[in-house]
Ligand SMILES: Nc1ncnc2c1ncn2[C@@H]1O[C@H](COP(=O)(O)OP(=O)(O)O)[C@@H](O)[C@H]1O
């Protein structure tokens with residue numbers, strides 16, 4: 019009534035070895051690790067290895083030019099905590115990392131909302147305004163260096179011309195001035211990134227939602243909070259976290275504009291680590307310790323970011 | 333062309349057993365339909381045959397070759413996917429020629445075969461188009477054409493018609509049958525649609541939860557379902573099922589449920605012997621319930637039941653009756669005049685009754 | 698009435714803010730350009746308005762090519778950029794494909810690891826990495842950068858490509874494999890052509906990031922002839938507080954032009970890569 023009897027297969031010979039090896043290699047897990055191996059080899063050699071080596075170096079008094087140093091325990095870390103310059107560095111990094119971000123976010127959001135309007139040359143403008151983010155930071159920082167020049171600054175010239183100030187402004191001459199100047203240059207560089215990321219989010223806001231809200235009598239500002247903001251919230255949070263991490267771990271802008279000066283008062287972690295470890299005395303151990311002081315903060319930010327990304331995926 | 337054998341094939345995904353000990357033989361040139369509800373393991377069974385999934389245990393034969401551990405490209409099969417899987421960056425011609433080029437078939441031969449297949453399918457004008465410039469039906473044809481030019485030993489088709497609209501589906505169904513009969517290539521066709529299964533297959537394999545339920549011709553499947561699952565899965569509207577009690581007396585066996593009493597035809601009696609005094613499940617297909625508006629007295633093959641609802645479908649009318657245990661659906665005359673509440677006499681074609689063991693759900697007769 | 702109202706509100710709320718943004722964001726480039734073309738006499742004359750060019754000269758550019766190592770720096774930058782991009786792209790295509798396509802134990806974990814690797818900044822690693830570079834005997838060689846840039850390029854590009862590969866239906870490859878392709882053939886002939894926009898995005902990004910990199914180039918190739926454009930310009934053209942602003946700005950312009958050109962040609966790829974990488978995570 020039901021299934022016809024089937025000719026079954028005699029329990030056959032075991033597979034030849036070559037075929038079994040090929041089967042094993044072509045199975046997905048094996049192939050996956052095979053495909054990933056070149057990338058991981060590079061990451062292990064030039065990322066994981068130096069990371070752990072860095073922890074070791076930070077516990078020694080190794081210097082540039084000498085093959086190894088003495089193990090000194092946590093002395094480098096302790097010395098740093100007592101070092102006024104380092105404490106100022108920590109403060110600067112936090113100011114630089116956390117104060118610039120709200121400005122970048124706000125300006126970026128505003129710019130994104132503007133670029134999301136329909137007007138002629140919109141695409142040209144969108145492309146052009148991303149330039150600060152594209153070009154080599156070290157080179158654009160040179161332009162800022164000149165814009166901040168004590169003698170040749172066009173800002174000083176203009177303000178003098180308008181009669182606002184008497185003499186030239188020392189943009190990089192004092193700690194406060196220098197930090198404000200650094201922040202402005204950083205905001206200049208980072209705003210387009212926020213703008214473009216948020217713009218991509220804005221373009222995902224369904225048109226019908228706006229129309230529906232408009233029909234219900236919501237004005238532009240109400241529509242922004244009710245319709246637009248919820249859609250772009252994920253992008254805003256993630257972009258902000260990225261920006262904090264990058265700003266926190268910056269190097270080039272400060273290196274080019276102040277090299278940490280005047281009188282070591284504007285260092286951030288990156289430039290101070292460079293000065294301690296490579297540039298000045300070449301105290302590798304000390305420099306590595308400076309870098310590693312960044313690690314807990316970066317790890318915390320990364321963890322928040324990772325959790326957030328995960329929650330967005332599901 | 334070749335036969336295909338599944339020999340105790342099991343495929344497990346972590347905890348899910350998608351195909352459970354499937355043993356099945358497809359004859360050379362046969363059109364075999366694999367049917368079952370969604371998620372029952374049809375696609376997985378097909379993908380095992382194609383080599384896209386490694387079987388957990390068991391063996392697969394194509395022709396005289398054990399292909400269990402052979403990569404898809406060397407199995408000499410062609411597959412039509414549900415979403416057609418046309419290569420978006422290639423023209424129709426290149427889509428069809430792709431497999432032949434990989435096999436280093438000479439250029440003229442490729443050209444001849446592609447043109448020939450295109451002619452069979454009536455897609456000669458489309459050869460230079462890209463897939464996105466085609467309608468759903470045209471894409472379906474191209475996918476078929478791509479399988480045909482390969483001249484493989486076996487065609488595998490996974491719900492190839494399910495993305496077409498209803499009318500086109502019926503039309504293509506017919507063409508596909510003709511094409512298969514003409515080419516005579518062994519074909520395994522997966523669908524969840526029992527109408528498609530019944531109209532297309534030489535034989536049909538019904539699956540449920542990874543297990544093969546029955547492999548038979550459409551007629552046998554319909555008239556002699558092996559178990560309750562097959563009985564209710566095949567046929568539309570579905571077979572009416574309700575519990576009845578088996579009673580013997582006066583040299584006859586009767587099936588009793590509430591007011592309803594039916595006499596078992598003599599030919600089936602012997603099978604029921606073990607069930608006397610027990611409950612079994614009775615199955616009656618809607619067309620085996622004949623609704624008459626007369627007032628005849630009740631006999632061994634008639635019951636009187638009140639009408640709940642009338643569904644005129646044009647060619648027939650579905651009459652919902654209040655049965656002893658829930659609604660019974662009967663297939664009535666096209667223009668039958670009835671109203672809800674009417675009590676009608678229903679003649680049961682007792683020679684077409686089905687009964688099932690309530691525990692095992694296997695068919696008794 | 699209504700029309701003029703709309704127009705004035707458009708000017709107030711759209712064109713004026715846009716103009717302010719444009720000035721803020723593009724002024725430094727304008728400045729770069731005019732200083733690079735300005736004769737020294739004009740530059741040092743603080744009486745005249747510095748925002749205009751009344752006359753211009755190409756002297757600074759000539760100086761750059763004749764009196765400095767700039768051509769050599771450009772060559773170095775190009776070699777490193779192409780090397781690092783090629784290497785990273787190869788590794789990332791394979792890794793992205795594995796992460797996006799294959800089902801394997803630990804796949805999610807590896808994906809997370811790649812994401813975290815993307816967040817590790819050069820400033821955290823450059824000191825021990827300099828020791829690694831010395832130990833491997835590639836200090837002050839092209840390999841020093843070609844092999845270290847991938848540490849930040851591979852995580853990003855793999856992540857981006859993983860997303861791209863996931864958008865390509867699996868059936869296409871499966872169909873190709875049934876049609877007679879091996880897995881590698883299916884990847885090469887079916888998946889790669891379809892993933893081309895993603896690969897292009899990853900390539901452009903790698904190019905830009907390599908071209909712009911500063912810290913590793915400064916530490917691992919910062920001496921002698923091996924400097925890249927950013928490092929050479931910043932370190933060699935600024936000597937002892939005597940700023941040669943003309944050549945400096947000329948170098949800044951020339952060093953920015955290649956990325957700007959690549960970017961202008963592929964804005965959309967760039968933007969989509971940026972949003973895919975940064976936003977989707
Ligand atoms: N790759 C897979 N991983 C895990 N489970 C799977 C996979 N493919 C199919 N399954 C499971 O196997 C069962 C059968 O699936 P499938 O063969 O696709 O059913 P059908 O084609 O009959 O609808 C389902 O329960 C499904 O969830």
Ligand SMILES: [Mg+2]
Pocket residue numbers: 371374375376
């Ligand atoms: Mg299926």
